[in-house]
Amino acid sequence: MFPYKTIFHLDRNGNQALYLQLANQFIQLIKERKLVPETKLPGSRILADLLSVHRKTVVACYEELLLQGWVESIPKKGTFINSNLPELHQQNFIEKDILSSDNKIGFNFYTDISLERSFLKPKEGFMYLNDGISDARLTPTEDLARTYRRICSRKDIYKEMSYGSLFGNEKLRITLADYLNKTRGLNIKKENILITRGSQMGIFLSAKLLLQKDDNIIVGQTNYTSADTNFLQRNANLIRVNVDENGLSTDEIEEICQKKSIKGVYVTSHHHHPTTVTLSAERRIHLLNLAKKYNFAIIEDDYDYDFNYNHSPILPLASHDTNGNVIYIGSVCKTVAPVYRIGYIIAPSSFVNEAANQRRFIDRQGDALLELTFEDFIKSGDLDRHIKKVMKVYKSRRDLFCSLLKDNFSDVFSFDKPKGGMAVWLTLHKKYSWKTIAKIARKYKLEIGEWRRYDNAKIGHNAIRIGFATYNEEEIYELMSRLSMIFNDIKSQEFTKFT
Numbered sequence: 001m002f003p004y005k006t007i008f009h010l011d012r013n014g015n016q017a018l019y020l021q022l023a024n025q026f027i028q029l030i031k032e033r034k035l036v037p038e039t040k041l042p043g044s045r046i047l048a049d050l051l052s053v054h055r056k057t058v059v060a061c062y063e064e065l066l067l068q069g070w071v072e073s074i075p076k077k078g079t080f081i082n083s084n085l086p087e088l089h090q091q092n093f094i095e096k097d098i099l100s101s102d103n104k105i106g107f108n109f110y111t112d113i114s115l116e117r118s119f120l121k122p123k124e125g126f127m128y129l130n131d132g133i134s135d136a137r138l139t140p141t142e143d144l145a146r147t148y149r150r151i152c153s154r155k156d157i158y159k160e161m162s163y164g165s166l167f168g169n170e171k172l173r174i175t176l177a178d179y180l181n182k183t184r185g186l187n188i189k190k191e192n193i194l195i196t197r198g199s200q201m202g203i204f205l206s207a208k209l210l211l212q213k214d215d216n217i218i219v220g221q222t223n224y225t226s227a228d229t230n231f232l233q234r235n236a237n238l239i240r241v242n243v244d245e246n247g248l249s250t251d252e253i254e255e256i257c258q259k260k261s262i263k264g265v266y267v268t269s270h271h272h273h274p275t276t277v278t279l280s281a282e283r284r285i286h287l288l289n290l291a292k293k294y295n296f297a298i299i300e301d302d303y304d305y306d307f308n309y310n311h312s313p314i315l316p317l318a319s320h321d322t323n324g325n326v327i328y329i330g331s332v333c334k335t336v337a338p339v340y341r342i343g344y345i346i347a348p349s350s351f352v353n354e355a356a357n358q359r360r361f362i363d364r365q366g367d368a369l370l371e372l373t374f375e376d377f378i379k380s381g382d383l384d385r386h387i388k389k390v391m392k393v394y395k396s397r398r399d400l401f402c403s404l405l406k407d408n409f410s411d412v413f414s415f416d417k418p419k420g421g422m423a424v425w426l427t428l429h430k431k432y433s434w435k436t437i438a439k440i441a442r443k444y445k446l447e448i449g450e451w452r453r454y455d456n457a458k459i460g461h462n463a464i465r466i467g468f469a470t471y472n473e474e475e476i477y478e479l480m481s482r483l484s485m486i487f488n489d490i491k492s493q494e495f496t497k498f499t
Contacts, residue, residue, distance in 0.1 A: 002035070004042060005050045018053060019060035023068075026061065030070055030081055039081045041071065114229060117450065126445045127479055131274065132304070132423030132467035138390050139337040143382055148373045160368045166356040168195020168344075169371035175379050176344060184305065185319035186328075191349040194356050195366050198343040199303055202329035203230050205345065205355045206299050210264050211236040218256060218265040220248055222461065224273040224301065225453045227266050236263070240457050245416075247272055247279030250286040257294040264297040269317055270305050271421040274454055274465035278419065284317055291325035298326045304334050306387050307469075308420035309395040324348045332374060334422070335387060342366070342374055394422060394469045397476065401468035404480045412487055422469035428462045432490065440489055444482045 007029070010021050029035045041047070044062065048055040062079050065071040072082050122128070151157065160169070167173060173190040180186045196202045203226065211217060211234035219228060220243040231238055239260070241252040248267055256262065265287065269279040279287075291298050300317045308314075318328035324347075331343030345355055377383050402417045402424065414427045428434060438448040451464045471479060 002039075004047060008051055010051065010053070017060075019057045019064065022051075022053075022057065022061040023064040026065055027068070027070055030085065033087065035081050037081050037083045037085050040077075041079045041081070043078065112233075114232060123445075126447055127475070127482065128447045129449050129464075130467040130470060131449075131465040132421060133470050134334055134337060134390070134422065135393070135470045135472070136337050136339075137472075138393060140382065140386050144336075144340075144373060144377065147376050147382075148369065151369060151372050151376065157369075160372065164365050164368050166360050166365060167193070167352070168366050169368050169375065172342075172371045172375040172378075175375045179378050179383075180346070184313075185315040186346065187319075188346055192346050192352060194345045194347075194352045194359070195371060196331075196343040196345055196359070197341040197363060197366065198333050199301060199329050199331045200226060200343075201359070201363070202331075202343055202345045203227050203299070203301065205358055206264075206297075206327050206329070207231055207234050207236075208358055209351065209354055210297055210299075215263040216256075216260055217263055218248075218253055220267075220272065221457045221459055222272075222275055222454065223266070223456065224268060225456060227299075227301065228456055231266070243272055243275060243277065245277055247277055247283055248287070250283045250290065253287065254290055257290060257296070262294060262296045264299055265291070266299045266301065267317070268301045268303060270302050270314060271307075271418070273301075273303065274423070275425045275463075276416075276418040276421050276423060276465075278314060279317075281314075284320065288317060288320055288323075288325065292323045296325070300326050300328050302328065302330045304421050305330065306335050307391065307394060307422060309391070309398060310419040313420075318346060327351065332383070335383070340370065340374070342371060397468050397471065397473070398424075400473060401471075401476055404476065408480060408484060409487070423465045423467040425463055426466050428464075430462060432462075434462070434464060436490065437486060440486050441482070443489070444485045446479070446482045446486065 008022060008025050010018055012018065014021065026035070041062070042050070044055050044058040048058045051058075062071065062073075066073055066079075070082055070085070071079050073079050167190075170190065172195060173193045176195075177186075177188050177190050177193055181188060194205075196205070207230040211231060213235040215234070215236045216239055217231050217236050218239045218241060219231070221240045222243050223240070228238060239256055239262075241256070242249045247269065248265070253262075253265060267279060267287070269284065271278060287298060290296075298317060298321075302316050302318075305313055305316065316326075316328060318326040326347070328346040329343070330346075332340055333343065345352060347355070374383075398418065402415070405413055405415065405424070405426075412429050412432060414429075415424050418424055428437075434448065434451040438451060441448050448464075454464050455461060468476070
C-alpha cells in the first residue's frame with residue numbers, strides 16, 4: 001500500500017491552507033509517476049484519519065485536484081488518478097545537477113558574449129574603483145521624499161496612475177524644455193522631448209532608429225563602452241577616429257565622409273568618455289557643418305554637463321544645431337543619483353515620435369509619479385541648488401585626489417587634472433600592467449574593476465578612468481594608502497627579482 005501517512009508533510013502554522021498543501025504534494029507525486037494513472041485514492045475518511053486532519057480538508061483537496069484535471073471521480077467507485085495524463089518526460093540528472101536545479105532549462109535561446117560583464121559582489125572592507133559616479137550620500141532624499149508624498153496626496157493623483165503618454169509625463173516635458181532652453185541655449189518644445197529611463201535607453205533607441213546591418217557610425221578610438229556595444233548590436237560598422245586634447249578629430253571624420261557613407265557620429269562633447277577632454281569650439285562648428293553637408297546624425301551624449309570646475313559649462317552642440325542633425329541625450333541620474341532613472345532624448349519631433357513608438361515595446365511608459373516629483377524638483381529650483389552644493393564638494397575632492405596622485409605617484413601615473421566631470425583619466429607607466437595591479441590589489445582589499453574595457457580599440461594606451469566624486473576626504477586618503485601599498489609590493493618584487 002502507498003505510504004500516505006509518511007509521505008505527506010503538512011505545515012499547520014504555514015500561510016498556505018492545508019488542503020492546498022495536500023493538493024500540491026499530490027500533484028508532485030503524480031508528475032513524478034509515484035502515483036500512476038488509474039491509481040485509486042483512499043476515501044476521504046480514511047485519508048483524513050491517516051493524516052490526522054479534518055475530513056473536509058481531504059474533500060477540498062480532492063475537489064481542487066478534480067478542478068485542475070489531475071484526478072477523475074467515478075460514481076460509486078471512488079477517486080482515481082486521471083487515466084489520460086501523458087507522462088512527463090524528464091532528463092536524468094547526476095547529483096550535482098540536481099543541486100543546481102535552478103539552472104535547469106528545457107529550451108534553446110540566443111546568447112551574446114559581447115554583453116557579458118562581471119559585476120562584483122561587495123565584500124566587507126573592500127574599496128571599489130568606479131569610472132565617475134555621484135556620491136549617493138549627498139542625494140537630497142528627504143526633499144525628494146517630501147515632494148513625492150505631496151504629489152501622491154493630491155486628490156486627483158489617480159489620473160496619473162493609469163496608462164499615460166509614451167513620451168513621458170507632459171508636465172515634466174514642458175518644464176524640462178523650459179529649463180534646458182534657459183540653461184543650455186536650446187530652442188525646443190515639449191514635442192522635441194522623449195522622457196527615458198536614463199541615457200542608456202536614449203542611446204539604445206537612437207541606435208535602433210539610425211543603424212542597420214553594415215551601416216557606418218564614427219566613434220572615438222577611446223569611447224564609452226556601452227555606446228560601442230549598442231552600435232555593434234545593430235551590426236553596424238564602428239569607424240574609430242583619434243581623440244586628442246581637443247576631442248574627436250573632425251579632420252579625420254571629414255576624410256572618412258569623403259570616402260564612405262556615414263549614418264552617425266557619437267560624441268561625448270562636454271567631457272569625452274573616458275578621457276574627460278572637451279571638444280573644442282572649432283571642432284564643434286566643423287562637426288556641425290560636416291553633419292549638414294553629409295547628412296549624418298550627431299548623437300550627443302551630454303552625461304555630466306553640470307559639473308565644471310574651471311569655467312561655466314560649454315553650450316552643447318544641440319544649442320547651435322539649426323539643421324536638425326543633433327540627437328541630444330542627457331539624464332538626471334548622474335546629477336542626483338543613479339537610482340532615479342529619468343533621462344531624455346531631444347531631437348526633431350518626427351524622430352522623437354518614432355523613438356516613442358519603439359520604446360513602447362520594451363517599456364510602455366515611465367514612472368509618472370517619479371517624473372512629477374522631478375518636474376517639481378526642477379521647477380522649484382531645488383535641482384539647481386543641489387548642483388551648486390555638490391559642485392563645491394566634488395571640486396574639493398577633485399583637487400585633493402589629483403594633488404595626492406601627483407605628490408605620491410608621479411613615477412607610475414601620468415594625467416591631466418580634469419576641468420570637469422567626476423573622473424580622472426589615468427595613464428599607467430608602460431613598465432607596469434593593470435593586470436598585475438588588479439591581481440595584487442585584492443591583497444589590499446581594492447578592486448580595480450574591468451580595466452580592459454577602456455581599450456576596445458586595442459591601441460595599448462595603458463590607461464583607465466577612475467572616479468573621485470564618490471569618495472569623501474577620508475576615503476580618498478585610504479584609497480591612496482592602498483595604492484601605495486600595492487606599488488610598494490610590486491617594486492619589492494621587482495627588487496627581489498633582480499638581486
